[in-house]
Amino acid sequence: QVQLVESGGGLVQAGGSLSLSCAASGRTFISYGMGWFRQAPGKEREFVGVTSRNGDITLYVDSVKGRFTISRDNAKNTVILQMNSLKPEDTAVYYCAATRLTVSTTPTFYEYWGQGTQVTVSS
DSSP: OOOEEEEOOEEEETTOOEEEEEEEOSSOGGGSEEEEEEEOTTSOOEEEEEEOTTSSOEEEOGGGTTTEEEEEETTTTEEEEEEOSOOGGGOEEEEEEEESSSOOSOGGGOOEEOOOEEEEEEO
C-alpha cells in the first residue's frame, strides 16, 4: 500500500512558477513509476508527466514540455513537479499517482492516487 500526499498548490499569476511536492508513505516507493495528472472543471483527467523508478525516463504532455520538470528523490520518498511559465490553461487540480509500470500516460494503469492540490493561474 502506498499513500500519496500532494502539497504546494496555490494561486499564481501567468508567467509565474509553482513547485508541487508529492510525499509517499511506505518502503516500496522505488518500485513505482510516479506520474502527475491534472483535471480542470468539466474536463477529463489529463496526463501531465511521469518519471520512472530511478528517474532515467521522463515523459511529458506536449503542452508542458519545456515548462514543467519532474524529479524524484527516492531517499526521501518524494516526487516534485516544478512548473514554470505558467499559463491560465494550466489551472486545474493536480494529482500525483503511482504505477507499477516503468512509465504510463494512462490513468487506469495507476494504482495509487493522492487527494490532489489546486493550482490556479490568473491572467
